[in-house]
Amino acid sequence: MFDQKISDVLKAVKSDENGLTGSEAAARLTRDGRNELSAGKKKSIIVKFLEQFKDLMIIILIIAAILSIVTSGGHDWSDALIILAVVLINAVFGVYQEGRAEAAIDALKDMSSPAARVLRDGHVTEMDSRELVVGDVVLLEAGDVVPADVRLMASASLKIEEAALTGESVPVEKDADAAVDADSGIGDRVNMAFANSNVTYGRATAVVVATGMATEVGKIAGMIEAADETETPLKRNLNRLSKVLTWAILAIAVVTFIVHILRLTEFTQNNVLEGLMVSVALAVAAIPEGLPAIVTIVLALGTQVLAKKNAIVRKLPAVETLGSTEIICSDKTGTLTMNQMTVEKIWGETSDTVRVMAFANDTKIGADGSLIGDPTETALVAYAQKMNFDVLSNLTEMPRVAENPFDSERKLMSTAHQMPDGRFFIAVKGAPDRLYEKLLTKSDEILKANSDMAHQALRVLMMAYKIVSTLPSNLTELEEDLEFAGLVGMIDPEREEAKAAIAVAKTAGIRPIMITGDHQDTAEAIAKRLGILDENAKNSVITGAELDQLSHEEFKQKVAQYSVYARVSPEHKVRIVKAWQNHNKIVAMTGDGVNDAPALKQADIGIGMGITGTEVSKGASDMVLADDNFATIVTAVREGRKVFANIQKTIQYLLSANTAEVLTIFTATMLGWDVMFPVQLLWINLVTDTFPAIALGVEPEEPGSMLETPRGKSASFFSGGVLLSTIYQGIVQGALTLGIYALALAFPVHAGNHVLMHQDALTMSFATLGLIQLFHAFNVKSVHQSIFKVGPFKNRTFNWCIALSAVLMVCVIVVPGLNDVFHVSDLDAAQWAMVLGMSIAVIVIVEVVKLVQSKFHKA
Numbered sequence: 001m002f003d004q005k006i007s008d009v010l011k012a013v014k015s016d017e018n019g020l021t022g023s024e025a026a027a028r029l030t031r032d033g034r035n036e037l038s039a040g041k042k043k044s045i046i047v048k049f050l051e052q053f054k055d056l057m058i059i060i061l062i063i064a065a066i067l068s069i070v071t072s073g074g075h076d077w078s079d080a081l082i083i084l085a086v087v088l089i090n091a092v093f094g095v096y097q098e099g100r101a102e103a104a105i106d107a108l109k110d111m112s113s114p115a116a117r118v119l120r121d122g123h124v125t126e127m128d129s130r131e132l133v134v135g136d137v138v139l140l141e142a143g144d145v146v147p148a149d150v151r152l153m154a155s156a157s158l159k160i161e162e163a164a165l166t167g168e169s170v171p172v173e174k175d176a177d178a179a180v181d182a183d184s185g186i187g188d189r190v191n192m193a194f195a196n197s198n199v200t201y202g203r204a205t206a207v208v209v210a211t212g213m214a215t216e217v218g219k220i221a222g223m224i225e226a227a228d229e230t231e232t233p234l235k236r237n238l239n240r241l242s243k244v245l246t247w248a249i250l251a252i253a254v255v256t257f258i259v260h261i262l263r264l265t266e267f268t269q270n271n272v273l274e275g276l277m278v279s280v281a282l283a284v285a286a287i288p289e290g291l292p293a294i295v296t297i298v299l300a301l302g303t304q305v306l307a308k309k310n311a312i313v314r315k316l317p318a319v320e321t322l323g324s325t326e327i328i329c330s331d332k333t334g335t336l337t338m339n340q341m342t343v344e345k346i347w348g349e350t351s352d353t354v355r356v357m358a359f360a361n362d363t364k365i366g367a368d369g370s371l372i373g374d375p376t377e378t379a380l381v382a383y384a385q386k387m388n389f390d391v392l393s394n395l396t397e398m399p400r401v402a403e404n405p406f407d408s409e410r411k412l413m414s415t416a417h418q419m420p421d422g423r424f425f426i427a428v429k430g431a432p433d434r435l436y437e438k439l440l441t442k443s444d445e446i447l448k449a450n451s452d453m454a455h456q457a458l459r460v461l462m463m464a465y466k467i468v469s470t471l472p473s474n475l476t477e478l479e480e481d482l483e484f485a486g487l488v489g490m491i492d493p494e495r496e497e498a499k500a501a502i503a504v505a506k507t508a509g510i511r512p513i514m515i516t517g518d519h520q521d522t523a524e525a526i527a528k529r530l531g532i533l534d535e536n537a538k539n540s541v542i543t544g545a546e547l548d549q550l551s552h553e554e555f556k557q558k559v560a561q562y563s564v565y566a567r568v569s570p571e572h573k574v575r576i577v578k579a580w581q582n583h584n585k586i587v588a589m590t591g592d593g594v595n596d597a598p599a600l601k602q603a604d605i606g607i608g609m610g611i612t613g614t615e616v617s618k619g620a621s622d623m624v625l626a627d628d629n630f631a632t633i634v635t636a637v638r639e640g641r642k643v644f645a646n647i648q649k650t651i652q653y654l655l656s657a658n659t660a661e662v663l664t665i666f667t668a669t670m671l672g673w674d675v676m677f678p679v680q681l682l683w684i685n686l687v688t689d690t691f692p693a694i695a696l697g698v699e700p701e702e703p704g705s706m707l708e709t710p711r712g713k714s715a716s717f718f719s720g721g722v723l724l725s726t727i728y729q730g731i732v733q734g735a736l737t738l739g740i741y742a743l744a745l746a747f748p749v750h751a752g753n754h755v756l757m758h759q760d761a762l763t764m765s766f767a768t769l770g771l772i773q774l775f776h777a778f779n780v781k782s783v784h785q786s787i788f789k790v791g792p793f794k795n796r797t798f799n800w801c802i803a804l805s806a807v808l809m810v811c812v813i814v815v816p817g818l819n820d821v822f823h824v825s826d827l828d829a830a831q832w833a834m835v836l837g838m839s840i841a842v843i844v845i846v847e848v849v850k851l852v853q854s855k856f857h858k859a
Contacts, residue, residue: 006151020119322623589602590607772839
C-alpha cells in the first residue's frame with residue numbers, strides 16, 4: 001500500500017482518520033487473530049521425548065538390550081534393564097534442557113511486547129500492541145517501537161531505525177507525503193513504518209495495514225520456519241563413534257563365535273547356541289552403555305554454567321560446537337561496541353559548544369533522568385550533563401521559543417531561546433561542510449580539525465550560535481553570520497571487554513570477523529581499536545557493493561583476505577558464512593535482525609542477541625546472548641572446549657575400560673580360565689564405569705586450553721592421540737587383570753584346596769579389574785600431561801565419586817552375604833596388597849608412556 005494515496009489506503013482497510021470503534025476492532029481481532037508472530041507448531045513432550053531416540057548410539061543400545069534378553073532365554077533382564085534405564089535417563093535430560101531453553105526464550109519474548117497508543121472510538125488509548133488490528137490508527141513519537149506495519153498518514157521530522165529489518169544502522173528519514181514506486185524495496189518505502197523498528201526522532205500518525213505474520217517481519221519468520229538444521233560437530237562425532245563401535249562389536253561377536261566353533265570337539269545345536277550366546281554377551285559388554293547419558297549430563301551442566309554467564313543455550317549440542325569454532329562473524333554495533341553514541345572529542349570553546357549541543361536538541365529527559373530521542377542527540381545531552389551543564393534549569397532560564405527542524409536538504413537544526421534580557425540566543429548544529437559556509441569568521445584551523453576528526457572515523461558535527469534582538473518570521477534567515485562554537489566528534493565506542501576477548505580468541509586460533517552496515521572508515525577504525533585489524537593492515541576491508549561485484553568462486557578464493565565487512569546488508573551474511581564453510585571451517589554468526597535469520601540458520605552455530613534481537617533471530621539461533629556482548633561468546637567458546645575435552649576423557653575412560661573387560665574375558669575364555677562371573681562384570685560396569693565417567697565430565701579446564709588451535713571439522717573424539725591411548729591402556733588393564741589371576745594361581749594362599757584357590761584367583765581378578773579402572777580414571781584427566789601437572793585431586797566431585805566406587809567395590813567382597821551373591825571369597829592382607837599393587841601399576845605405566853611421548857615430541 002506504499003504506492004497508493006493515503007485516501008485509497010484508508011478505503012482498502014475500511015477505516016478513517018479517527019480509527020476504528022471498539023466493537024469493530026474486537027470483531028477484526030477475532031477474525032484475524034492477535035498481532036504477534038506465530039511461535040510455530042510447538043512439539044509436544046511426547047514428540048520431544050521420541051526424538052531423543054533417533055541417534056545411532058541409542059539404537060545400538062536398544063538392540064543390545066533386546067539381544068541380551070534373547071540370548072538369556074528371557075531369564076536375565078538385568079543387563080537390559082540397566083541399558084534401558086540409561087537410555088531413558090538420556091531422553092529425559094534432553095527433553096528437560098529443551099524445555100528450559102524454550103522457557104528462557106519465552107521470557108525474553110514477553111519482555112519485548114511493547115505498548116501502543118491507538119485511536120479507538122475517537123479517543124487516544126494505550127494498549128498492548130498484540131491487540132492491534134488492520135485499520136487501527138496509531139500515534140508514534142521518539143522512543144516508540146512501531147507495533148505493526150503501518151502506512152504514514154502525517155509525519156513531522158520522523159526518523160526510524162530499521163536495522164532489525166534492513167541492516168541499515170542509521171535511522172531512516174520518513175515522509176508521509178512521499179511518492180514511492182511499486183517496485184521499491186523495503187528500505188526505500190519512506191512512507192511506511194515496519195513492525196519492530198524504533199522511532200528515534202519526530203512524530204507521526206499512521207494506519208495499521210498488516211499485523212502478525214502478515215507483516216514484513218512475519219513473512220521472513222514464515223520463510224525460515226521449515227529451514228533445515230545444520231549438523232553439529234558433536235552429532236557428527238557421535239555418529240562416527242557409533243559406526244566404529246558397531247563394526248567393532250560385530251567383529252568381536254564374529255571372531256568370538258568363530259574361535260568358539262574352532263575349539264569344539266563335537267558340533268551340537270547346544271554347543272553352537274552356547275557359542276552364539278557367549279559372542280553376543282561379549283559384544284554387549286563392549287558397548288559403553290552409559291555414554292549417551294553421560295554426554296547429555298556433561299552438556300546439560302555446560303548449559304547451566306553458560307546461563308550464569310549470560311549465554312542461553314537452546315540446544316544441548318551447541319555447547320560443544322562452540323568449542324570447535326574457528327571463525328566468529330560478529331555484528332559491530334552493540335556486540336563489539338557499546339551501541340551508544342558517545343562524544344569522544346571536542347575542538348573549540350567547550351562552554352559555548354556544550355550550550356549549543358544541549359539547546360539545539362530534541363532529546364526528552366524523563367523523570368528518572370533517562371534520555372529519550374535520536375541516539376546522536378541523546379549522546380550530546382549526556383555529554384553536556386557530564387560537563388555539569390544542567391540542561392533543564394538552563395532551558396527554564398532560556399526557554400525555546402522557536403525552532404527550525406533538521407531536514408536532509410539543509411542538514412542543519414536551529415533553535416531560538418529567549419534570554420533574561422529579552423534578546424534571543426540562536427543555537428545551530430549541523431553538518432560541518434554546510435555550517436562552515438554560514439560562519440561569520442572562517443579559518444583553515446577549523447577545516448583541519450574537522451579533517452583530523454573525520455580521519456579518526458568520528459562522526460563530526462559543528463556547533464555555532466548568534467545573539468539577536470528580534471526574531472524574523474522566517475527562521476532560516478537566522479542561520480547566517482554565525483559565531484563558531486566548536487566541533488564535536490562522536491563514535492559508538494568499542495567495548496573494553498570485547499577488545500580483551502578478541503585478543504583471547506586470536507590466541508586460541510579463532511579468527512574474529514566484523515560485519516557492519518556502517519561506513520568503511522568507521523568500521524576500519526573500530527576494527528583497529530579492537531585488534532581485529534593490525535594498524536598497518538591493507539586490503540582487509542570490503543564493502544557490500546564491492547562484495548556484489550565478486551562471483552561466488554572469486555569470493556571463495558578471497559574470503560580469507562577480509563576481516564571487516566562494511567556497508568553490508570544481512571543478505572551478504574549468508575554468502576560470508578558459506579564461503580568460510582566451503583573452506584571446511586566451523587563458523588559462528590551473530591545476528592539481531594529478522595533478515596539475519598537465514599545466516600544464523602546457515603552458520604554452524606547461530607548466536608542471537610537477547611537485548612536488541614528480534615524474536616525471529618532468537619528463534620533461529622542455537623544460543624542467545626543475554627547481554628549482547630562479544631566477550632560472552634569467547635567465554636562460551638572456552639566452556640565448549642572444556643566440554644569437548646571432558647567428553648573425550650569420558651569416552652577414553654569408558655572405551656579403554658570396556659576394551660580391558662572384553663580382552664580379559666576373551667583371552668580367559670580362550671585359555672579356559674574362569675576369571676569373572678556375569679554378575680561381577682555387570683557390577684563393574686555399573687559401579688566403576690558410571691560414577692567416575694560422570695565425574696570426568698565435570699573436570700576443570702586444563703591449563704592452556706585457549707592456547708590451542710581449534711579442532712576443526714575433521715577432528716573426532718579419537719583425535720589427538722586418544723585412539724592410541726584408548727587401545728594401549730585397555731590392553732594394559734586387561735593384561736594386569738589376567739596377570740593377577742595367573743599370580744593368584746601360581747602363588748595360592750589355599751594351595752591344598754583347588755576350589756578355594758580358583759575362587760581366590762577369581763576374586764582377585766574381579767577386584768583388580770574394578771579398582772584398576774578407578775586408578776585409571778586419574779590417567780585420563782589429561783591425554784598427554786602428567787596427572788601431577790594437571791592436579792589429581794582438584795575436582796572434588798571426582799574425588800568423592802572415586803571414593804564411593806571404591807567403597808562399593810570393596811563392600812561386595814568384604815561384607816558377609818554380599819560375597820556369596822557375587823561368588824567371591826575373603827582376601828587376606830597379602831592378597832589385597834597384590835590387588836592394590838596391580839591396580840596402581842596402571843598409573844605408573846601410563847605416566848612412563850606420557851613421559852616418553854613428551855620427550856619424543858620435544859625432540
